[in-house]
Amino acid sequence: TTINDGNTEITAKSMAFPNGVTFDSARQRLYVSDQGNNRVLVFDVAPERMKNQPTALAVLGQRDAVSSSSQILADVSAQDQIYDPRGLAFDSKHQQLYVTDSHWARLLVFNFHETSRRLEMPANGTRNFSSLDPFMALSAWEVKSGYGQIAETAQVNAAWTLTRSAFSLEPLTEQQSRILISQSSTAIKPLSTTALSFLDGRKGAKTAVSVVNPGDKASEVRLTIQLDSRRRETITQTLQPRARLIVWSDELIERGFTTATLRIDSRSPVSVSAWTERENREGEMLLTALPVAVGNPVDSEPVLANITLGGGYQTEIVLLNADQEIARGVLHLLDGTGKEFLSHGYAVDPGGTLLWQPPAAGLIPKVAYAVARSESDSVAHVFSLTTRADEGLVTMTSGQAVSGILRAQVPINTMPDLIRHGRNTTLTLAIANDSTHGASVRMILLNLEGSAVDRAEQLILPGMQREFTFGGLFDQTKFVGSLVLVSDVHIAVSARQTTVNVRGDEILTELPILAKPSGGPLLFPYIDGNGLSTQLSVVAGPEG
Known part of the structure; x- marks a missing residue:
């Protein structure tokens, strides 16, 4: 009593x-x-x-x-x-x-929301959702893990974000404070019967690959691990209706490895996503979404904007070949004026991967862009892995080559919140124009309801890449909504968010560039608790 x-x-x-x-x-x-x-x-x-x-x-x-x-x-x-x-x-x-x-x-x-809800999205509107990862005193909070689904996606795009944070006690105020450790975001990929995932095993990292069967019937799933052209191993499993399978790289590959691929073949369409766990300099586990290739590349010569080298930054370029033939070509690195300063030939086996690490010397970061010019009928998917180190790994983020676009939309949220707690958050936009014509790029800032609140227009000369800060474009730094980019020439775009956490670490997040809606159901991983939380951004097209 x-x-x-x-x-x-x-x-x-x-x-x-x-x-x-x-x-x-x-x-x-x-x-x-x-x-x-x-x-x-x-x-x-x-x-x-x-x-x-x-x-x-x-x-x-x-x-x-x-x-x-x-x-x-x-x-x-x-x-x-x-x-x-x-x-x-x-x-x-x-x-x-x-x-x-x-x-x-x-x-x-x-x-007290139910496990599902219906959204009425205005044209060009944005809706954001987040799990809580609560700090509990009265009882232990169990980690909840599963997947979510956006059922009707004819006119919407979506991105999911995985955040890791930790609690610490402020010595002066004796108050609990949340420290942002990592935040990784990626566009939600459509369902497919075939997908190719990058596996990272360097420096003690391990990779998780999630496969979800949203259908009403069981599906046979074949997993093929490929370390190189001569070493392959296949595992077959039956995935029950509406079930999820998570496989870890250290379970698939017993001995140590640097990089590998996992090919997923299914009789019925499945959703595939991947992320890696890797220690930072504090001994904390960073979570980073990893490249997953679905379908064929949109652009025959993919362009990867915002390659950052030097000053503690290192961008690695990852190629994935989901085709049945060898993908050959040359990677070209160009500075902001379009002048090439480095190149690297590649030959990627079917179902294989290649990772190229350009030199990153110098105290001042150098910003460039990469063009993958194919010399074969097979075109490789192009991704980036960007890290920042300062006496050890601080942060890691991943991105995908988003090029050949005339219209795209980027979900933006630089407002302070409970999960992404820090000193400040900034956003940098990089636009590369690899064409022979100048690009007039209109940037329209939209609020959550899809109404325009500000506009800017910039000219990107042929062969050039330009970088813009969000505050420089729109004279504000705190905003939630989306940014629409419209160009009269095909361009490549990168949007990178930097949050300075409470201990002064720069946490990088490559934001997804959303182009055409997939037209089918979209599935995303869901994790909440023990420092992990999941965020979802849903963006409607012009027709709502």
Whole structure:
């Protein structure tokens, strides 16, 4: 039995100094702030079930219906704890409860969403969602893992982001603070019966590959590991309906390796995604989305913008050949004026990969772009892996060659939030024009509802690459919405976000450049808890 300060037994029926009520008209539930017991009680008040002295259906802010916060817990601002609640409000449409927590001078928002919801997207609009990765004091939070699905995607594109963070105690204020460790984002790829994933085994890294069968029937999935043209191994598994399979590189390949590929062949369309875990200089695990090739490259000569070399930065170029013939060609590195300063010939076996690491000497970062000129009928997919090191690895991000485009949209969110906590967030846009004609590029800044709030126009001369900061283009740094780019000449685009976390580390995130909608269901991995969280950005096309 627990007795509160008023010498009253705490139960699911008792209250001490109730100080606020709110009503959910959609579910006929009453929420009461039980101030003296540091909790919110939830009651079923449907007329046919209403009675005197009801028992609460649920309790928010305490472990259970008979618990009370100790002073130790009162000094911890956890997300599952309430101390001295006052006013309440409920949004029945979005199923959200708002609670004023007086002791911590904060507003708590409890979200009661179902596992699915229907979106009505305005033309060019953006919708962002995030899991919570909560800091818990009253109970342990189990890691939740699975996948999500956007069912109707005729006119939308989407990107998923995987974030890792950790909690630390600020020595001066003795307050809990979240440290951003890594944030990696990628466009959600369409379903396919064949996909090719890059595996990274360097410096103790290990790769996870997720395969999801969204169909109503079981599907036979063949996994082929290829270390080089002579070493292959195939594993066949049956993937049940709406089931997910995660395979790790250290389970597939017993001995150490540097790079390899995993080819996925399925009888029915599946969703494939991959990410790697690799230690940073603090011994923390960075999570980075890894290249996955689906279908044929859009551009016959892929262009990779924003190659950063020197000053602690290193961009590696990854080629994946999903074709049945050898992909041959030459990688050309060009500076911002279009002058070539380095080249590298390549020959990538069918189902294989090649990783090229250009020299990254010098104290000042050099920004360039790469062009992959094919000398065969097979065209390789081109990706980048960019790291920053300072007496050890600090951050790592990945990107894909997005070239040959006339219109693209980039989801943007540089606003401070609970997950991406840091000192500041900046965005750099790089646009490369490998054509023989100048490109007039219009940039239209759209809010969440798809309405234009600002515009800019820049000329990119033939063979040149130009870099722009978000603040330089639009005279603001904090924004949430999207950026539409429209060009009269095919261009290549890169958007890189840099967040300085609370200990001063620069965390890089290559943002996905979204072009044409896939036209089919989109699936994405979902992980939440123990420092991991998942974000989803859905962007509508011009027709909504």
